[in-house]
Amino acid sequence: MIDVSPHTSTYDPASLPPAGLGADVGPDWDERLGAVEALGGQLSQAFEQLVEAVVGLQEQAQQQAAPVPQLAGGAEAALAAIGALNSRLVDLEQQFALERSCRDLERVSRMHPKERSVVFVATTYLGCNVKYAWLAFRERAKAEGITAWLLPQNAEQERMAKSLGEPCFPTRHADWSAEHLRAALSAAVVVTCDHFLNPNPYAPALLAGARHVQLWHGISIKEIGLRNLTPMRNMTPRFAKVLATTGPYTRLVGTAASAENEWRRWFSFERYAPIGYPRNDVLLREPTEADLLNVDTEMLDAARTARAAGKRVVLYAPTFRDVKRGTWVVDAGLERLAKQLDERGDLLIVNLHPVEQPMIPQLKEAVPTARFVAPRTDIYPLLPHTTELVTDYSSVMFDYLLLDRPIILFRPDHAEYIARSRTLYDDKLDVKPGPLVASVNELLLALRNRAAESGAHARHRQALRDRLHDHHDGQSGERLSALLLEELGLALDAE
Template identity: 35%
Template sequence: MINSLPNKRVIREVFLALRQLLTAILAWLFAYPLTCLFKRDPNLTLVIGRQGPVFADNSKYFFIAATQFAKPNERIVFLTDHRSIQQAIVEAGGKAVMHPSWRSLYLVLRCTTLAADMSDWFDYGAYPLSSGARRVQVWHGAPLKRIELDLYRERLVIMPAWAGFLLQMQKKLLGRYPKYDVVVSTSQDFTDRAFSRCFNTKEFIACGYPRNDVLLGWPEPDKVTAALLDVNVDLSALATVRKAKSQGTRIGLYVPTFRRDLANPFAEDMDLARLSAFAVRHNCFFVLKLHPFMQGRYAVDRYPNLLEYAPLGDVYPLMPLCDFLITDYSSIFFDFLLLDKAIVFFAPDLAHYLAQDRKMYFDYDEMTPGAKCACYEELEQQLRLIVDHAGEDGFARRRAEVRAFTHDFVDNRAGWRLYHALASKKN
């Protein structure tokens, strides 16, 4: 009997890989020939969401932008594997279809543009069925840590030649690490230094991330857009924060990074009782956005002035209300730079993380414009300085420098730019 979570996880991943491989083989044998028979609809764009009850990140916000800006004869359809998300999108006035289903696979076969922000979009035969369509990778975060092709190359180097060859054949069959038509980035500098190493694509478009539009105020939302923006948002937490904000309370958002080895330094290094006492003493309110793996394990809400945000919820509508961000290695801080507010980097396991989990594209100290805290005492000291100085942390100039490198645009028009860039390339 297997009791450890890592072993259960390995078995689950093996079964997933086998299922994906079998699906891909069947799709190439029986579905791919259909791409030669069916003409693609130039007015059909599909957006594939991530697995589970999730409607968030760039897939959500590109879908909303495309829905808002689409011409009357265009169809923008979101594909999801969760019934609650599909129903919520339809009730809000958008178009959504369950995936996989006969209907969704037919849409993949007919679409001219297919967009996704995760690496597993290829599943259920979507890669062979989308042959001839324009594949757009919007991705879900500017890379501080190594991702995608760089991680794949590292894996190939340490494998025996025969195993590496089999792995490459498997990935080609699945459509993992494909050559995209378009990959979206946040700046040309970021493209040159990081994105170009992560993805194989015909073109990079440095238009910014659609999800960041909501940080700076969505451009003139209509009724449908406003309703879609609320889907998968923790509205209860949002209301609580708005109330606290209206009373003059400073809001902090804490977003720790998930570790690949399932390690959880949050439990070892973060003292929730002390953080709560600090919040009460200094009229602060902390929102914790934890990984789903940590959901409900710490009874966060029993501590005064602490609140756990829904782990799978879309946190971006909350971020403009926050006065400062606490994180470690999450790329969310690149997005938070657009708000020009204090960021504290609480990274007690930095050396271990770099050695055991992920290498980085940039020097951590140079790319993180904020105080670095190696223990809880240092974190509380830095938070006290921010509170005492009305939100200022002394890093405004450095934030501006990093923001200029990572963002070519500081506005709420990324979704608009991406939609029109893709529309201009239609055949």
């Protein structure tokens, strides 16, 4: 049986805040944003209430001779309550100090002189547009006398950058030297592909004065950014923090000129650049050694071997759910799907969304015949070695169009998903890239009959590809490098 009990965590003010948000304003805010939530006007009132409570409890605890009916356990309970309140007060004071420091550092960043330097902000895993943008820009940067920094999310990303001999900020902000501080304040351009919420709580403030190029992390059919709102009764400082990272950007990079108005519904930006996603370049060429950083090479080898033997390699890549986290795939029939493909001699590869990947150990026990991609690894070098894609709402389907291979839309819980997880912006799928099925029985039948390989679906895929991708040439990294040089020029001309 799969354990679905919630896991709680406590915030240690002396430690780093948790990793930044990914995907579409994911549901794991408590873990990843608790240390950086804005306290606003409630903070002063909280201080006063806590101080009054501490003083009152101290006075009561000192009255040893008199009974304390208000406090169960008498003086002992009062001392315990004092300790808890003091701890919370210290926590609030440190959060308040952090907010004030970041506000002042933003001002410093906006007035600090800029240099020929670009900072690439990694997401929670190194495998999205920032990875390939950073790799594509490295050689150009060296030739042009530009410093290309990586701002990592974790120690493993820091290790990867250093293995290539590339400049990399320390993961822990306590390890930053004065030179690191100067480098961040001097950066002329910052490149992201997600909400800018880094484990280093000072990082967004230190880079506030840089020109901001947003690559995002995929074409979406879910309402995201400024369209992913909540009723005010559910509004929290954490949610507001996420909304504050939806712009304004200097540039937003997309894949098609026709999509500009759609992106403007979701984000605030000055200029739009439909140059294509750097991560898609590896779909159209052999990966380099650097491309294989943070790739599940064991799964990659398994896919290559299966295809060489003439087997089908089916990639199942669903998005996450806000309810039934991870376990919903079992309810959807993953065990039956995996077992039947295994009996046919084909390979099923399951790539869960990063939000649900912590469930993989339990899912492996529940579905032993399924092969799961290692958590938080880069799947893009793996995609060309699959024969077909099964997904629901994931943006991977739009990248997969560049391979012109069969796609099946498997939506076993569609009504619940749109009611309890996300509102869809599904207009771009007025023409489906493949058959739409609602049960594992229909999915198995579609796979067996190769329904997605029909001529009609092939034409639909090509029509979607031509509408959503202006470029099919594997040169998006080159175009982005040229754009970054232009942004550097604009930043330095403004000095």
